[in-house]
Amino acid sequence: MELPFSQACENNKNVILNELKRYINVPGKLLEMGHGTGQHAIHMAPKLPVTWYASDLPENHEYLEMYLRQYPTENIKSKIPLKAGAAPLHKQLIETFDYIFTANTLHIMSEEQAYAFCNEVAELMQDNGLLFLYGPFKFGGEFTSESNANFDLSLKSRNPLSGIRDFEELEDRLNESGLELAERIDLPANNQMLVFKFQR
Ligand SMILES: C[S@@+](CC[C@H](N)C(=O)[O-])C[C@H]1O[C@@H](n2cnc3c(N)ncnc32)[C@H](O)[C@@H]1O
Structure with a gap:
């Protein structure tokens, strides 16, 4: 069966991995929120000293399962349901993590969900834990490029709550x-x- 595929993931997986490698030297537990196709987990988990907890909304779990059947990966824990903005995060997941990573999720979910994530994420973190947010952002109210401004419009045309x-x-x-x-x-x-970086 054909594996789910995102060209963007293919393009950015090594770029992201290089940055994670700079920070992740000490073995620990990493939570990924919004694994999507699963390409990031499959590519990066074997190259980092972590147990990689891959979470997403339950309807997306099968994508990563398809990869795992083809590329069994010992240090990936899968089928972890997690939805920002639903129940408080620490009630959805009774664990804490040394590292939390999420790519291209905060502009897909609603602003309310993105803010809930930021308000609650510390509850899932160990002291001195690191949070990695990857994706496009606005700074000082400005897009960093015209293509991001256009991307924002296309996101909103698909879902007015995205952005x-x-x-x-x-x-x-x-x-x-x-x-x-x-x-x-x-x-x-x-x-x-x-x-x-999180400090209690
Ligand atoms: C564009 S995909 C990104 C997938 C992958 N991380 C990547 O970089 O290709 C957005 C992901 O965010 C997840 N997502 C959407 N709303 C969410 C929420 N409220 N809480 C957690 N994840 C959410 C989706 O299920 C989807 O997997």
Whole structure:
């Protein structure tokens, strides 16, 4: 059977992995929110010293299962349901993590869900844990490129609740929860990796 495939994932998987490798030196537990096709988990988990907990809405779990049947990967735990903006995150998942990674999710979910994620994510983190947010963001209310402005319009035409999020709005909520920006990394295709560190 044909595996689910995202060209964007294919293009960015090594770019993202290189940044994660800079930060993830100590073995630990990593939670991925919104695994989508599963390409990131399958590509990156074997190359990092982590147990990779791949979560998504239940209707997307089968995508990663298809990859796992073809490429069994010892350090991936799958079929983990997690939905930002539903029940509080720590009630959905009774675990804490050293690393939390999410790619291209905050602009797909509603603003309310994205803010709920930022308000609640610390509840899932170990002290000194790291949060990695990958995707397009607005800074100072501005898109970083015309193509991101057009992408925002196309997102909203598919779902009026979707949209590229303001970095400052996310940062304010993360700061209130004890997370501080450690690094903003500009990456190809007008995407950023935002790295936050959690301290209780
Ligand atoms: C564009 S896909 C990104 C998938 C993958 N991370 C990637 O970079 O290709 C967006 C993902 O966000 C997930 N998602 C949407 N709303 C969500 C929510 N409220 N909580 C958690 N994940 C959500 C979707 O199920 C989907 O897997």
